[in-house]
Amino acid sequence: MSGVDDATGVLSGVSLDDACKPLGENKEASTSPKDLVVTIGATVPTGFEVTAADEVQEKLGSTSRISKDRGKIYFEIPVTNLPQVHKLRSVDNLFVVVQKFNDFQFQESKEEALKDLEDLVKTLPWTDPLEVWKLNTNLKKRKTKWKKSNGQSNAKKETPEDARGEEEALSSELPDPVASVLESAEVQDPESTNETVPLEEEDDQSDGKEEVEESNGENQHESGDCEKQDMKDEPLKFRVTCNRAGDNHSFKSNEAARDFGGAVQDFFQWKADMTNFDVEVLLNIHNNEVVVGIALTEESLHRRNITHFGPTTLRSTLAYGMLRFCDPQPADIIIDPMCGTGAIPIEGAAEWPNCYHLAGDNHSLAVKRTANNISSILKQIQNKEGTCPSKPIDCIQWDSCNLPLRTGSVDVVVTDMPFGKRIGSKKKNWDLYPACLMEMGRICKPRTGRAVLLTQDRKCFLKALSKVGHLWRKSHTIWVNVGGLHAAVYLLKRSAELFENIRPQW
Numbered sequence: 104m105s106g107v108d109d110a111t112g113v114l115s116g117v118s119l120d121d122a123c124k125p126l127g128e129n130k131e132a133s134t135s136p137k138d139l140v141v142t143i144g145a146t147v148p149t150g151f152e153v154t155a156a157d158e159v160q161e162k163l164g165s166t167s168r169i170s171k172d173r174g175k176i177y178f179e180i181p182v183t184n185l186p187q188v189h190k191l192r193s194v195d196n197l198f199v200v201v202q203k204f205n206d207f208q209f210q211e212s213k214e215e216a217l218k219d220l221e222d223l224v225k226t227l228p229w230t231d232p233l234e235v236w237k238l239n240t241n242l243k244k245r246k247t248k249w250k251k252s253n254g255q256s257n258a259k260k261e262t263p264e265d266a267r268g269e270e271e272a273l274s275s276e277l278p279d280p281v282a283s284v285l286e287s288a289e290v291q292d293p294e295s296t297n298e299t300v301p302l303e304e305e306d307d308q309s310d311g312k313e314e315v316e317e318s319n320g321e322n323q324h325e326s327g328d329c330e331k332q333d334m335k336d337e338p339l340k341f342r343v344t345c346n347r348a349g350d351n352h353s354f355k356s357n358e359a360a361r362d363f364g365g366a367v368q369d370f371f372q373w374k375a376d377m378t379n380f381d382v383e384v385l386l387n388i389h390n391n392e393v394v395v396g397i398a399l400t401e402e403s404l405h406r407r408n409i410t411h412f413g414p415t416t417l418r419s420t421l422a423y424g425m426l427r428f429c430d431p432q433p434a435d436i437i438i439d440p441m442c443g444t445g446a447i448p449i450e451g452a453a454e455w456p457n458c459y460h461l462a463g464d465n466h467s468l469a470v471k472r473t474a475n476n477i478s479s480i481l482k483q484i485q486n487k488e489g490t491c492p493s494k495p496i497d498c499i500q501w502d503s504c505n506l507p508l509r510t511g512s513v514d515v516v517v518t519d520m521p522f523g524k525r526i527g528s529k530k531k532n533w534d535l536y537p538a539c540l541m542e543m544g545r546i547c548k549p550r551t552g553r554a555v556l557l558t559q560d561r562k563c564f565l566k567a568l569s570k571v572g573h574l575w576r577k578s579h580t581i582w583v584n585v586g587g588l589h590a591a592v593y594l595l596k597r598s599a600e601l602f603e604n605i606r607p608q609w
Contacts (some may be wrong), residue, residue: 544574
């Protein structure tokens with residue numbers, strides 16, 4: 104059964120008979136959930152919006168619109184493609200768009216501007232987005248049930264044939280990223296530039312982007328534009344998260360979340376709960392662009408590969424963007440000479456299994472973390488498929504300036520170079536960067552070799568690149584935000600010049 108057939112089977116099995124009746128001012132609900140076409144919003148690593156749009160086009164056949172606010176894309180899908188959306192490798196968080204306003208006119212007075220946001224709640228078309236939220240919630244619930252039953256069956260030496268068949272059916276129905284979201288621990292996101300602001304806090308963020316959460320409601324019964332009697336029986340818990348950017352607003356993010364959340368509470372009769380919420384309503388404001396949405400992910404999808412973290416662990420979504428940037432071809436040898444915890448080669452082995460991925464680092468603890476992360480991924484695959492898995496990946500301890508690889512033997516180098524902050528120092532980078540670029544030029548194939556390198560120490564990198572200009576030429580640059588730091592991803596292409604003056608030991 105194909106992935107699309109699996110998704111269709113799951114969604115057709117989800118009953119919406121218990122859905123609440125929509126209010127008169129909202130648009131009519133579709134006759135069947137399969138007929139719904141909804142707009143999905145996705146947050147992506149800043150600078151890789153085009154990469155994410157290309158992946159959506161390739162895997163879902165949908166054209167994306169890149170938001171004016173960097174780090175977001177929007178695309179339309181039939182609801183049957185919802186499981187495939189969770190399998191996208193380049194997106195961090197997903198939400199279904201309730202409504203988008205390209206030019207929302209805010210009043211100059213704070214009271215009037217906030218009153219307009221309150222009044223907006225009653226006019227929004229909540230019905231279809233809430234049905235998508237219900238379908239998404241049912242996918243996660245069914246995956247959780249399968250995991251529990253699978254864990255119990257694995258504890259037994261023998262499994263009845265009928266139970267085994269049921270487990271295999273359920274495992275084929277649901278997307279892996281949904282499971283990883285549920286399994287992930289609460290870990291602080293080292294690259295998040297937004298901050299969760301409790302309602303009682305009034306301080307703005309220094310970068311102009313603010314995030315506030317207000318919650319309401321209780322439990323996991325499906326919501327929508329519901330009759331008051333139904334909502335009184337099992338009210339949902341919710342919170343409102345406001346992300347605001349721009350200087351032309353008379354209000355703060357926490358004030359917008361507070362008033363908008365109060366209107367949502369009055370409209371649906373939900374309850375506020377800032378932590379144990381069922382529904383997260385998003386209010387994204389970028390200058391005059393306003394987007395109201397409902398979150399479909401509880402945790403960022405970039406937390407999917409790494410179980411053993413280091414001081415500078417790279418996001419899996421950013422690693423995917425860097426790998427896609429270099430356009431890997433079948434049979435390519437791709438190395439990460441400064442792998443840290445192995446985020447780049449692990450992501451590469453998952454998405455490009457026809458290439459060989461080699462990770463290395465000069466620190467023994469980093470190599471150990473990479474090996475543990477690889478082992479953890481293999482165990483997850485074994486538990487799911489019941490077979491002994493293998494991946495085209497290996498790790499080794501080495502000196503990145505003196506690699507044990509033959510000259511011209513590598514197709515691609517992808518690595519996150521030390522910024523000189525948490526790892527190394529700016530002073531050391533002046534010696535490290537030229538030596539690394541020279542060694543990368545030695546091992547990469549002339550003409551076809553390429554390198555994708557991430558660094559925040561741009562001045563040192565460009566100076567080092569000028570010293571090895573006979574081996575590398577800069578092809579493209581992407582500006583990215585890494586943990587609040589303004590960094591760059593450079594695509595370098597190997598020149599046709601043969602590497603001479605090879606070290607005697609090689």
